[in-house]
Amino acid sequence: MPPQLRDPAWVSRVFWTSVALVLLAPAFVLTEFRPWTLFEPAALKSTKRFLADFFPPKIEAEFLLLVARECWRTVAIATAGMALALLIAIPLTLLSTSALSISALPGRMHLIPLFIRQATRWLLIVLRSVPELVWALVFVRVVGLGPTAGVLAIALTYGGMLGKVYGEILESDESHATNTLLRNGAGRLQAFFYGLLPQSSAELTSYTVYRWECAIRSSAVLGFVGAGGLGQQMDNSMKMFQGGEVATMLLVFMMLVGLADYASARLRKVLA
Amino acid sequence: MNAPAVKPPAAANEAYRLPPKLFSARCAACWFLLGLAALTFASFWTLDLQWAKFLSAESARRMGKFLAELLSPSMDPVFLKKLLIASLETIAMSALGTLLAVIAGLALALPASRTHAEDTAYWRVPTRLILNGLRSIPELVWAALLIISAGLGPFAGTLALGLHTTGVLGRLFAEAIENAPPGPAYALRVQGVPAGRVFLYSTLVQILPQLLSYTLYRWENNIRAAAVLGVVGGGGLGQMLAFHMGLFHMSETSSILIAMILLVALVDLLSYVSRRVLQR
Amino acid sequence: MRINVEGLSARHRAAAARAPAALKPVTLNIAAGEQVAIIGPSGAGKTTLLHALACALQPVSGKLALDGIDPWQISVARLQKLRGRLFLAPQSPPLPPRQRVITAVLAARLPRQSLAASLRSLIYPIHIAEAEAALARFDLANKLWDRVDRLSGGERQRVGLARALVSSASLWLVDEPLSSLDPSRAAQAIDSLTRSAREHGATLITTLHQVDVATRFARVIGLRDGELHFDLPSHDITRERLTALYAQHEHELHGAAPTPGDDAPAALYCR
Numbered sequence: 111m112p113p114q115l116r117d118p119a120w121v122s123r124v125f126w127t128s129v130a131l132v133l134l135a136p137a138f139v140l141t142e143f144r145p146w147t148l149f150e151p152a153a154l155k156s157t158k159r160f161l162a163d164f165f166p167p168k169i170e171a172e173f174l175l176l177v178a179r180e181c182w183r184t185v186a187i188a189t190a191g192m193a194l195a196l197l198i199a200i201p202l203t204l205l206s207t208s209a210l211s212i213s214a215l216p217g218r219m220h221l222i223p224l225f226i227r228q229a230t231r232w233l234l235i236v237l238r239s240v241p242e243l244v245w246a247l248v249f250v251r252v253v254g255l256g257p258t259a260g261v262l263a264i265a266l267t268y269g270g271m272l273g274k275v276y277g278e279i280l281e282s283d284e285s286h287a288t289n290t291l292l293r294n295g296a297g298r299l300q301a302f303f304y305g306l307l308p309q310s311s312a313e314l315t316s317y318t319v320y321r322w323e324c325a326i327r328s329s330a331v332l333g334f335v336g337a338g339g340l341g342q343q344m345d346n347s348m349k350m351f352q353g354g355e356v357a358t359m360l361l362v363f364m365m366l367v368g369l370a371d372y373a374s375a376r377l378r379k380v381l382a
Numbered sequence: 383m384n385a386p387a388v389k390p391p392a393a394a395n396e397a398y399r400l401p402p403k404l405f406s407a408r409c410a411a412c413w414f415l416l417g418l419a420a421l422t423f424a425s426f427w428t429l430d431l432q433w434a435k436f437l438s439a440e441s442a443r444r445m446g447k448f449l450a451e452l453l454s455p456s457m458d459p460v461f462l463k464k465l466l467i468a469s470l471e472t473i474a475m476s477a478l479g480t481l482l483a484v485i486a487g488l489a490l491a492l493p494a495s496r497t498h499a500e501d502t503a504y505w506r507v508p509t510r511l512i513l514n515g516l517r518s519i520p521e522l523v524w525a526a527l528l529i530i531s532a533g534l535g536p537f538a539g540t541l542a543l544g545l546h547t548t549g550v551l552g553r554l555f556a557e558a559i560e561n562a563p564p565g566p567a568y569a570l571r572v573q574g575v576p577a578g579r580v581f582l583y584s585t586l587v588q589i590l591p592q593l594l595s596y597t598l599y600r601w602e603n604n605i606r607a608a609a610v611l612g613v614v615g616g617g618g619l620g621q622m623l624a625f626h627m628g629l630f631h632m633s634e635t636s637s638i639l640i641a642m643i644l645l646v647a648l649v650d651l652l653s654y655v656s657r658r659v660l661q662r
Numbered sequence: 663m664r665i666n667v668e669g670l671s672a673r674h675r676a677a678a679a680r681a682p683a684a685l686k687p688v689t690l691n692i693a694a695g696e697q698v699a700i701i702g703p704s705g706a707g708k709t710t711l712l713h714a715l716a717c718a719l720q721p722v723s724g725k726l727a728l729d730g731i732d733p734w735q736i737s738v739a740r741l742q743k744l745r746g747r748l749f750l751a752p753q754s755p756p757l758p759p760r761q762r763v764i765t766a767v768l769a770a771r772l773p774r775q776s777l778a779a780s781l782r783s784l785i786y787p788i789h790i791a792e793a794e795a796a797l798a799r800f801d802l803a804n805k806l807w808d809r810v811d812r813l814s815g816g817e818r819q820r821v822g823l824a825r826a827l828v829s830s831a832s833l834w835l836v837d838e839p840l841s842s843l844d845p846s847r848a849a850q851a852i853d854s855l856t857r858s859a860r861e862h863g864a865t866l867i868t869t870l871h872q873v874d875v876a877t878r879f880a881r882v883i884g885l886r887d888g889e890l891h892f893d894l895p896s897h898d899i900t901r902e903r904l905t906a907l908y909a910q911h912e913h914e915l916h917g918a919a920p921t922p923g924d925d926a927p928a929a930l931y932c933r
Contacts, residue, residue: 120786136470143537144537148531154531182428251448252444253441258436327518364514367514572750579772583772587760
């Protein structure tokens, strides 16, 4: 075969595939990845028993009322946490995004803004690197059991996450309009409101709503360490092997998330 | 062009020159935002949030003490070695869980997307229901459930991550497929190419950067999740954290937290670099 | 492929149902192996006609027969098979930006390739020589391994034409193949296209904005306002006929082709 008809990318493709396989092999060992254990008789038996326990789900009025109350608390923790998270994320995003850098317009960013941007980014990284469950453990020790720890945990972690992704969205978008505004002497906030925000508002909103869904899921999980909400009840029921109660709560929880999903779709349609 | 220009009438107070009213009864967005505000207000109102306690001197002192304890991490080499293994286990769990999810997610995203106007997409609704179900149950709950079948340890954690992430990625992938520019796929379809090959030869390359960035972002997320799954017995750093925090071993706890932050920062750096490489 | 069109009218998919059809009833007969240029001002229905011939648009009324078969009377599976014998090159080349030229060209082979072979070809391209030969026709052999988004607009358009050579189609429908080429390149590209079509025994129908290039085709069809304005051998095309065809659109007769997208009928939305 003449050389011009040989795929020049072939060698690097083979190389990178082998690298990936070599790196992945130990992962199977470390995670004790043995799918066949799922189908051993003992495992199958306990799976069957637990699944049989799931049915029928418990639907006594008193229990349903309790679930409904915990449901609302879960949503409330998520919403309050998101509100505080936005208070953290928005200023930090504006500080950290290089799309609004005036000194970077001609080429390189100046040293001081560069430093501020990097410092803000590090702050965002630290905020979201600590899982909300760990923040919740910390705050449960400080303010005691209850929803306060949950709200604070969500606020800090989600503030970091939103800040990071907002920054990415703003920087990945077409920078032409914003740069033109900045070049013509507009301030950073003016450029943000007239160039950057209209361009990416749909994406920002849809991401925020998506995060709110995630926050609802998180706040349910935070209950496992004592921060209130549906999770705490689920933890109790699991510890007492009440499969029927767990099933009810899982179903309610899925409906909750489904509702949030619907709300997010509606909101995006309205704002698009 | 030599007709005299008609002078436009003064526009200052003509109704049709005014911008549309900001708030009108039919403005769905306004109602939605109003609802959102009400929801937020009600949330703060009904939760018995203990701001007084949180902002008190007592709590500040406790917080300070806690932070001070955290500032002296354990440097015991035996412990550090255990920590390293747990970190590797966490990464392996997240990587494998994400990989499983990418495969399953892509497989489910294809039936879950409507690629063109005439696509009947019979499987769109049922597949999306499955994806929603997988996604709406958090990893931690999946892990708690899977421990019954798979037993304590990282395997249950990996599967839990895989199941939840399949739901997340499947939905994102399906949206990426539906939003891909239709031109190239159309040209192949008009030629009578079956749907699978149309996807492979036109849609996939177009959305590949998007798939990769979703995957990397989810992987990053999964590393945190993997770290936490240990709390219910899913292996990794979380199992160590739950153990040492429960016994008030503050210096060990501090080392574990530092390891977690370093881990996520490292992944963040890698995902940033790879994105840069891909964009070139 | 032989084409018989009888009273065919069609409407672009994006247009509202009540909108007037972009193509009013047209009757045409094109013999196998014939080469036809379609000219006319913007909005004349050239693209709509091409899409209707490519079975991409179901006609509103009238009959279409390809080799005597009405594509809208046969089963979906047979229609898919028939589509494998058609090749439609849209005006803006339908090449995914991050794909390599070789893959983009070989994609035209897909209708006659098994799924397994298609997958293999993604890992290591098969039929490299064929793709290279097709690209060489358009002076692009050296771009074989480049990524599509590294090419200029003109190069992309020629890659889109090279795809036709790799396909096994017996009817080539090419929409504005020259819109982003300079005049000398345009002449060369159209020569390569017509010669290759002749070698493949394929019927070639192309819409054109360049009236001077259109006269290189044996037969020229003029469309105006969705109606057949003339259908003549190219030596019968006179200045007067062209002027009548392009009345009120004179700038298009002399000026450059409009940018891609101008030709697509605008979708009508009501509040």
